Amino acid sequence: MRDKCKGAACNRFNCPANCQNKKGKVWGTLFYDVQSSICRAAMHYGIINNNGGLVDTTRKDKFPFFVKATKNGIESFSKYKAGNAFVVAKVERQSVDCYATMVEICPFKKPYSNCPRVFCPANCKNEPSYWAPVVGNSFYTDSSSICRAAIHAGVIQAGGGYVDVLALDKKKSYVGVLKNGIQSESKSNPEGGSFRVFAVRE
Template identity: 55%
Template sequence: YQSANSFTVSKVTVQAVTCETTVEQLCPFHKPASHCPRIYCPRNCMQANPHYARVIGTRVYSDLSSICRAAVHAGVVRNHGGYVDVMPVDKRKTYIASFQNGILSESLQNPPGGKAFRVFAVV
C-alpha cells in the first residue's frame, strides 16, 4: 500500500501586527518561503487612516494593502480583531475597488512588481 498524499502537522507561528502592516513588509514571499505566519489583527482597524493603511483590491489584494484592513474588508474578521491566515496568489493586472464591511478599497492598474494575497478566517 502506498499513500498518494501526505502532510505534516506543526505548530503555527503567530505574529501580532498593527493596522498598517502590509504583506510586503511582513512576508514578501521570496523563494523558497511562500507563506506568512498566522496574523493577529488588533481591534479598530476600520478607523485606521486609509492613507497609511491602504486596501487595494477586492477578494484578491495587492501586497501594498494593510493585511488587517483587507481582512475586515473581506469579512474574515470584524473590527474587534482576530486571527487571519494569508495566502499568496498570482499578481493581478487590475485590482478592483469596492465598498465592503465599512471599508472602501482602491483600484490599481498594472502595478509594478509586487505580489498579491487572499485572507482567510482562522476558525
C-alpha cells in the same frame, strides 16, 4: 494528502492531538509521499508533537523515491518509485499593527511563501486609508493593510482577531469596492504581488 487539497488555503492543516498511535501511514523522510498522513508526517519531521498543532504543506511534483526512518516516535516507510510529494513547515503566529503589509511580513516567492498566522488588533477599520490603504477586492495588492483588507473581506470584525494570509503573484488589475465599511481602491498594473485573506476558526 491526496484529494484533500482544494482551493487556495488548502496548504494549512490543524492537526488534532494524539496522532502518535493512529494508523495513518507515512512514506519518506523530509519529502513525504502524498498518500502519507499529513499530521503524522509533521510529527515525524518534528514540527508538532502529540498535542497537535498547525502545519503548512507544500506540494512537490514527481519525487524520485521515498526513504524510511524512525523519528520522534513515528516510523516511516520506503517507496522506491516516483510519486508526488509534499514537505511540511511550522506555522508561526505573528501579531501585527493596522499598517502591516504583506511586503513587510510575507512577500510572494515562487513557488510558495510560508506565511505566519496573523493577529490583527481592534479598531483598524477607523484608520485612514492613506496610512493603511486597501487596494482590491478578494485579491489585494501586497502593499495593502492586511488587517483592513481582512475587515473589508469580512474575514474579521472591527474587534480584530486571527487571519490566515496567502501570498500570490501579481494581478493585472484590482477593483475597488465598498464593503464592511471600508472603501477599497482600484489600481491597474501595480508593482508587487497580491494576497488573499482567510477566516480562522479556533
